[in-house]
Amino acid sequence: MKTFQYERAASAETATTDAATPGAKFIAGGTNLLDLMKLQIETPGKLVDITRLPLGDIESRDDGGLTIGTLVPNSDLAAEPRVIEGYEVLSRALLAGASGQLRNKATTGGNLLQRTRCYYFYDTATPCNKREPGSGCSAIGGFNRILAVLGTSDKCIATHPSDMAVAMRALDATIVTLKADGDRRRIAIADFYRLPGETPEIETVLEPGELITAVELPKPVEGARHLYRKVRDRASYAFALVSVAGVVVMDGTTVKSAALAFGGLGPMPWRNPAVEAALVGKEASDATFAAAADALLADARGFGSNDFKIPLMRRTLIASLRELTGA
Amino acid sequence: MQWTINGQRYVAEVDVRTSLLDLAREHLGLTGSKKGCDHGQCGACTMLVNGRRVNSCLTLAVMHDGDEIMTIEGLGQVGNLHAMQSAFVKHDGYQCGYCTPGQICSAVGMLDEAKKGWASHASASLTDAELNDAEISERMSGNICRCAAYPNIVDAIREVAGLGDREPVLVAAGEVGA
Ligand SMILES: Cc1cc2nc3c(=O)[nH]c(=O)nc-3n(C[C@H](O)[C@H](O)[C@H](O)COP(=O)(O)OP(=O)(O)OC[C@H]3O[C@@H](n4cnc5c(N)ncnc54)[C@H](O)[C@@H]3O)c2cc1C
Ligand code: SF4
Ligand code: FES
Ligand code: FES
Numbered sequence: 001m002k003t004f005q006y007e008r009a010a011s012a013e014t015a016t017t018d019a020a021t022p023g024a025k026f027i028a029g030g031t032n033l034l035d036l037m038k039l040q041i042e043t044p045g046k047l048v049d050i051t052r053l054p055l056g057d058i059e060s061r062d063d064g065g066l067t068i069g070t071l072v073p074n075s076d077l078a079a080e081p082r083v084i085e086g087y088e089v090l091s092r093a094l095l096a097g098a099s100g101q102l103r104n105k106a107t108t109g110g111n112l113l114q115r116t117r118c119y120y121f122y123d124t125a126t127p128c129n130k131r132e133p134g135s136g137c138s139a140i141g142g143f144n145r146i147l148a149v150l151g152t153s154d155k156c157i158a159t160h161p162s163d164m165a166v167a168m169r170a171l172d173a174t175i176v177t178l179k180a181d182g183d184r185r186r187i188a189i190a191d192f193y194r195l196p197g198e199t200p201e202i203e204t205v206l207e208p209g210e211l212i213t214a215v216e217l218p219k220p221v222e223g224a225r226h227l228y229r230k231v232r233d234r235a236s237y238a239f240a241l242v243s244v245a246g247v248v249v250m251d252g253t254t255v256k257s258a259a260l261a262f263g264g265l266g267p268m269p270w271r272n273p274a275v276e277a278a279l280v281g282k283e284a285s286d287a288t289f290a291a292a293a294d295a296l297l298a299d300a301r302g303f304g305s306n307d308f309k310i311p312l313m314r315r316t317l318i319a320s321l322r323e324l325t326g327a
Numbered sequence: 328m329q330w331t332i333n334g335q336r337y338v339a340e341v342d343v344r345t346s347l348l349d350l351a352r353e354h355l356g357l358t359g360s361k362k363g364c365d366h367g368q369c370g371a372c373t374m375l376v377n378g379r380r381v382n383s384c385l386t387l388a389v390m391h392d393g394d395e396i397m398t399i400e401g402l403g404q405v406g407n408l409h410a411m412q413s414a415f416v417k418h419d420g421y422q423c424g425y426c427t428p429g430q431i432c433s434a435v436g437m438l439d440e441a442k443k444g445w446a447s448h449a450s451a452s453l454t455d456a457e458l459n460d461a462e463i464s465e466r467m468s469g470n471i472c473r474c475a476a477y478p479n480i481v482d483a484i485r486e487v488a489g490l491g492d493r494e495p496v497l498v499a500a501g502e503v504g505a
């Protein structure tokens with residue numbers, strides 16, 4: 001590990017100005033950042049420790065929604081009665097990720113910002129545009145079993161590995177931040193992540209020093225069924241090959257509303273309005289579900305060893321929709 | 328910097344890069360916690376920090392200034408074993424023993440989580456999860472045992488959780504080795 005200057009943030013405001021300097025990073029749970037620092041994939045010159053800031057509460061808002069402080073650990077968020085009651089998909093997604101020990105440390109904001117598990121990103125001996133812009137992408141034409149089939153570019157085909165973020169995408173979460181100039185922003189999760197395009201090293205719209213302070217969830221969807229289905233190489237403690245987060249409301253046998261987000265497919269938690277349009281107002285049936293899968297996968301493209309994800313996602317979506325609709 | 332480890336106060340200055348695991352092992356002579364992977368993947372380094380199980384390899388000692396830490400050495404000692412340590416001995420919950428300190432600290436933290444009513448990925452209901460073998464396996468999946476002592480680890484945890492012995496699995500003669 002390269003050495004760094006360590007600072008414990010005295011306030012959220014000073015944290016943002018401290019972290020706005022080049023080479024500085026926030027550290028929260030540390031479970032992703034330290035892993036990457038040990039391998040010298042991340043080499044920050046300064047770490048701003050935000051763990052003692054008062055950003056660890058979960059608060060109900062007057063509009064019926066929930067505000068989750070960035071420092072709420074993943075395990076506490078999963079166990080929160082208000083989350084289990086109104087946002088079960090989020091509890092389920094959290095519990096499907098990592099291990100008990102890791103969830104006890106991992107924070108809400110850190111989870112959103114965890115980096116890809118692409119093998120070449122982790123292997124500093126190989127070219128990787130995300131780790132070293134302009135060096136090339138070893139995964140295209142290489143071993144890419146766990147990588148993306150949607151939203152890729154010829155510079156990078158990495159996936160975003162978070163389970164939690166997929167559930168938050170289905171729940172239309174909003175990310176609340178504080179910038180170094182003192183401004184606050186509220187960023188819809190739909191606008192938070194960036195496609196790799198020509199610059200896969202830039203993953204979100206956050207500016208230098210911009211601190212996530214909280215994540216807001218809108219009022220729970222009434223009468224909804226929730227599901228998080230994760231398909232992986234072993235039954236526990238493994239990242240998703242593909243996953244589905246679904247919040248569906250039925251009216252008899254007709255789909256009244258559907259919010260569906262997907263993990264393991266793209267560089268960000270994936271959501272496509274065409275999938276939901278294929279379902280809403282339709283009779284729940286395998287033909288309807290197949291149309292939704294067609295809409296999701298129309299532009300999907302495999303890179304060899306990840307081709308299997310396309311039929312796997314189709315089957316996983318159809319099975320998930322059967323469960324969500326009771327069809 | 329200061330930490331309370333196993334009830335004793337330690338004061339030291341360490342390089343900012345020192346993990347909590349290296350602090351214990353390399354600086355304070357507490358070598359019970361083991362380093363398996365140093366990347367959060369195996370659980371051998373599990374300690375209880377302010378009562379919660381965490382991977383001590385993926386956290387910095389400087390970030391824990393003032394915290395209360397429990398390692399396997401503090402949980403119990405020869406002649407005064409913690410119930411979980413005794414249960415591991417009784418049920419042979421190990422072979423080489425390398426993962427054992429982490430398994431035991433993790434199991435103690437895990438039972439506390441279960442007592443608080445926390446559910447797991449294996450729980451059908453998120454509001455009234457009951458411990459059983461599938462729950463124990465899921466909740467302990469962050470602790471890898473290269474010797475695969477898993478069935479005996481589950482037995483040891485069952486005993487401490489008050490679940491009694493597992494039902495013996497009866498296999499028809501023809502199925503053995505099939
Ligand atoms: C073995 C292993 C298995 C795992 N399995 C899974 C899995 O199955 N599913 C899954 O979803 N995840 C998994 N994870 C990843 C885990 O969920 C993440 O490591 C964790 O959520 C990161 O949170 P953290 O608080 O530790 O982040 P940190 O490591 O502290 O930070 C991560 C990044 O976020 C930035 N950051 C943190 N907080 C803020 C903030 N408030 N504002 C701005 N920037 C911030 C940091 O600067 C850093 O760049 C696994 C991890 C490991 C090690
Ligand atoms: S897919 Fe992205 S992260 Fe993986 S090697 Fe290519 S550029 Fe790097
Ligand atoms: S040594 Fe910490 S998890 Fe393996
Ligand atoms: S007893 Fe050998 S690794 Fe578990």
